[in-house]
Amino acid sequence: MTKDDQIPFEAALVARTGPIEALLRQLLGDRPLSGEIARPQRLMEAMRHGVLNGGKRLRPFLVMESAALFSADGEAALRVAAALECVHCYSLIHDDLPAMDDDDLRRGQPTVHKAFDEATAILAGDALLALAFDIIADEATMLPAERRAALVLALARAAGAGGMVGGQMLDLEAERIRPDEAGIIRLQAMKTGALIRFACEAGAILAGAAAADRERLAEFGSAIGLAFQLADDLLDLTADAHQMGKATGKDAAAGKATLVALHGANWARDQLQGLVDQAHALLHPYGEDAVLLKQAAKFVAARNS
Amino acid sequence: MTKDDQIPFEAALVARTGPIEALLRQLLGDRPLSGEIARPQRLMEAMRHGVLNGGKRLRPFLVMESAALFSADGEAALRVAAALECVHCYSLIHDDLPAMDDDDLRRGQPTVHKAFDEATAILAGDALLALAFDIIADEATMLPAERRAALVLALARAAGAGGMVGGQMLDLEAERIRPDEAGIIRLQAMKTGALIRFACEAGAILAGAAAADRERLAEFGSAIGLAFQLADDLLDLTADAHQMGKATGKDAAAGKATLVALHGANWARDQLQGLVDQAHALLHPYGEDAVLLKQAAKFVAARNS
Numbered sequence: 001m002t003k004d005d006q007i008p009f010e011a012a013l014v015a016r017t018g019p020i021e022a023l024l025r026q027l028l029g030d031r032p033l034s035g036e037i038a039r040p041q042r043l044m045e046a047m048r049h050g051v052l053n054g055g056k057r058l059r060p061f062l063v064m065e066s067a068a069l070f071s072a073d074g075e076a077a078l079r080v081a082a083a084l085e086c087v088h089c090y091s092l093i094h095d096d097l098p099a100m101d102d103d104d105l106r107r108g109q110p111t112v113h114k115a116f117d118e119a120t121a122i123l124a125g126d127a128l129l130a131l132a133f134d135i136i137a138d139e140a141t142m143l144p145a146e147r148r149a150a151l152v153l154a155l156a157r158a159a160g161a162g163g164m165v166g167g168q169m170l171d172l173e174a175e176r177i178r179p180d181e182a183g184i185i186r187l188q189a190m191k192t193g194a195l196i197r198f199a200c201e202a203g204a205i206l207a208g209a210a211a212a213d214r215e216r217l218a219e220f221g222s223a224i225g226l227a228f229q230l231a232d233d234l235l236d237l238t239a240d241a242h243q244m245g246k247a248t249g250k251d252a253a254a255g256k257a258t259l260v261a262l263h264g265a266n267w268a269r270d271q272l273q274g275l276v277d278q279a280h281a282l283l284h285p286y287g288e289d290a291v292l293l294k295q296a297a298k299f300v301a302a303r304n305s
Numbered sequence: 306m307t308k309d310d311q312i313p314f315e316a317a318l319v320a321r322t323g324p325i326e327a328l329l330r331q332l333l334g335d336r337p338l339s340g341e342i343a344r345p346q347r348l349m350e351a352m353r354h355g356v357l358n359g360g361k362r363l364r365p366f367l368v369m370e371s372a373a374l375f376s377a378d379g380e381a382a383l384r385v386a387a388a389l390e391c392v393h394c395y396s397l398i399h400d401d402l403p404a405m406d407d408d409d410l411r412r413g414q415p416t417v418h419k420a421f422d423e424a425t426a427i428l429a430g431d432a433l434l435a436l437a438f439d440i441i442a443d444e445a446t447m448l449p450a451e452r453r454a455a456l457v458l459a460l461a462r463a464a465g466a467g468g469m470v471g472g473q474m475l476d477l478e479a480e481r482i483r484p485d486e487a488g489i490i491r492l493q494a495m496k497t498g499a500l501i502r503f504a505c506e507a508g509a510i511l512a513g514a515a516a517a518d519r520e521r522l523a524e525f526g527s528a529i530g531l532a533f534q535l536a537d538d539l540l541d542l543t544a545d546a547h548q549m550g551k552a553t554g555k556d557a558a559a560g561k562a563t564l565v566a567l568h569g570a571n572w573a574r575d576q577l578q579g580l581v582d583q584a585h586a587l588l589h590p591y592g593e594d595a596v597l598l599k600q601a602a603k604f605v606a607a608r609n610s
Contacts, residue, residue, distance in 0.1 A: 036467020162341020
């Protein structure tokens with residue numbers, strides 16, 4: 001990959017963050033919505049701390065680009081993207097808790113339980129998860145109810161016991177019960193893969209695309225989800241804490257089983273190239289319309305922070 | 306209230322628990338659903354521990370009875386009832402955590418973080434919240450998509466920052482910032498009231514009832530939610546741990562502001578009667594069809610465990 005390939009993509013990624021930041025800020029405002037009694041200030045501050053933290057907004061980008069591929073309504077896609085980012089950020093808040101990964105820093109800032117306290121961090125995560133479904137189900141997400149319900153279902157399943165949360169559970173257990181290679185792949189497909197898969201599939205659901213297109217985008221999401229995790233494991237091995245804005249080398253120190261630990265960095269780089277090729281092949285039918293999604297696959301595999 | 310009033314109600318409550326227990330057990334099974342990768346066994350065990358614990362299933366009962374009042378489909382109501390119980394049980398699991406109420410016992414059994422560990426309890430709660438929206442949004446809940454989306458929205462809003470979780474946040478803060486009477490009422494309307502209000506409103510949404518009926522049932526839910534909390538505060542003052550299956554006297558020991566602490570037990574009993582009268586008046590238009598819901602209001606106000 002040449003550096004030139006990345007320039008338009010990174011510019012596009014940055015361009016997409018403006019509207020998503022603005023919407024997240026609005027959705028996390030202090031004013032109660034219809035049906036709400038009051039939004040406690042400290043809780044809302046903790047939620048904003050956990051969400052409005054300078055994240056790259058990769059998952060929202062994937063929702064918006066996959067939606068654009070099928071000419072879905074951009075405003076609706078933006079709301080689904082914001083909902084997904086709420087789920088992602090809630091998972092980070094809970095993952096950082098002392099009982100879980102016990103991290104003090106996230107993007108160079110104190111984690112929510114450090115900036116506030118543990119109880120507030122638990123509740124802020126819980127409220128963000130509920131908010132995600134609120135955002136999608138709301139009529140303000142100008143989609144037919146059938147599609148809103150389908151998006152709620154797909155997100156709930158990607159986030160729940162059989163997806164992300166299940167993957168976090170397997171990850172906790174991996175320190176006791178060392179998984180084999182198939183176990184590691186399954187763990188990662190759940191822990192980080194499920195939400196990335198949803199991000200890509202969501203565009204097709206939003207647009208009411210054909211089942212074959214929905215499946216193709218979901219497969220694309222699975223491929224780049226795997227790539228994302230491989231790149232993360234490589235980074236944990238090679239990057240320093242300053243570059244990542246969080247503690248690194250923790251997996252190796254914990255003796256945690258990763259594919260990189262199992263097969264080495266060179267193997268991982270070959271695998272990453274294979275996953276990018278596979279992701280590109282899946283998008284072949286969409287031609288030039290999919291150019292940014294193709295670049296996203298390269299970006300995910302090559303990221304250095 | 307005579308003892309005779311309660312007999313048919315308690316029998317009806319017990320009769321309703323059979324189907325709800327069976328459905329919850331099925332929904333919390335180990336077999337992954339379509340779109341799920343795997344359901345980690347330890348996570349599912351923790352979720353079952355937190356849900357299949359001999360709860361009275363009052364909220365499910367309210368969903369089913371309010372649905373029956375408008376002749377909604379019983380199977381759909383049962384699924385919405387199960388979803389609500391998942392939200393209620395997740396909130397108890399997180400509430401019992403050391404960083405929150407730090408309770409070791411719930412219904413005489415070890416709490417989830419005691420029977421498993423803190424990280425598993427956090428994840429089990431998270432997964433139950435996601436599962437609730439999964440259950441409602443699923444086409445298996447044989448309702449028009451518009452109603453499934455409306456139920457998701459109402460539940461998300463009742464559970465989130467402007468409802469139950471917001472109330473838990475205010476409750477945490479109440480130990481530092483002692484709320485005034487209006488503050489206590491708001492806290493309780495959120496912490497315990499919002500889900501009970503949803504339970505009663507859900508029946509009207511399920512059935513596609515008129516907006517005025519939906520509002521009336523929601524008001525009924527608010528009244529009995531207040532009564533529920535008043536009765537709880539009275540019990541905390543007067544019952545012993547054995548009767549409750551959990552620690553009691555904690556509010557008084559923590560100097561926690563409750564209406565009972567503010568005005569005394571006799572005032573609270575008068576208030577309870579007033580709330581029951583108000584709840585009954587709201588159901589007046591439905592005549593004999595609402596007899597069990599009316600008895601539920603009395604039950605909530607008079608419960609002794």
